[in-house]
Amino acid sequence: QRGTDRRSIDFWKSMEEEQSATVAVMFDPPMIHSHDAIARPELVGKAANGAHLFTGATASLTIRWNCRFNGTAVASVRIPVRPSGFITFTVPKVCKKKRTLAAALKREEDLASGVYISTEYDDSNGQKVAPDVVDDGVTLLEFSTYRSGKRGGRFAVDPFEHSTMFFVWHEKLPAAPSRRGLFGGTSGEGGVQVLEPMIFTHRPICNPSLQHNFEVDRAGGIYSQQGMMLLLNEMVHMMNVTYNCVWEGETAITVVIPLSNGGKVSF
Secondary structure: OEOOOOOEEEEEEEOOOOOOOOOOEEEOOOEEEEOOOOEOOEEEOHHHHOEEEOOOOEEEEEEEOOEOOOEEEEEEEEEEEOOOOEEEEEEEEEEOOOOOHHHHHHHHHHHHOOEEEEOOOEOOOOEOOOOOOEEOOEEOHHHOOOOOOOOOOOOOOOOOOOEEEEEEEEOOOOOOHHHHOOOOOEOOOOOEEEOOOEEEEOOOOEOOEEEEOOEEOOOOOOEEOOEEOEEEOOOOEEEEEEOOEOOOOOOOEEEEEEEOOOOEEEO
């Protein structure tokens, strides 16, 4: 656990010297996910844009924490390795600020309000059902943060289930300038702007993938500094998680939908 006097932490990727100098490891730009609102971490350094590594070569990757609230921030880094696969690791950071964790949780709920996720959908008459995953931006207990040995009451996938479908939508909110947040977040078509969803596995037992039918937000601007803008609105969107089991065992899986206003929905 890193001390409170560190605002960033450096990592280096390298190749083993036994490998041939003609062999390169190629990886795409890494992604970082904050498990809470205590900090807003970002990745900088040469490796933050992806790289090719040959024998003996290194590329630095720095986590800049940007602490916002008091408490222990936890962030996971995912490095996509070509042609397939990834490396994931998690880093904690103690933040010392005057604002408390309760304020951080309230801020997360405010930024994600209006987002609903359910495992069920009545497609016979197109009616939405009571959400059982995320309700008005708040992750419900059954899908809340997984802790080893404390799974009671939480959602668990049957061993013979290869994929799970989730249904996602956003309810319209009363127009108010204050709801746009620091980085915008609303769309010209109504709804909320989101970035490409991410999925993490906490143990290398499976290699999960995620497919969705979120729309590109052409009215609100297709691209931003954060990536392609997608749109969640009152239409029910589908998001399918395929588990791709590799070994026998059990692992937690986290799905994150980043919001363009700086918030997120995760379960």
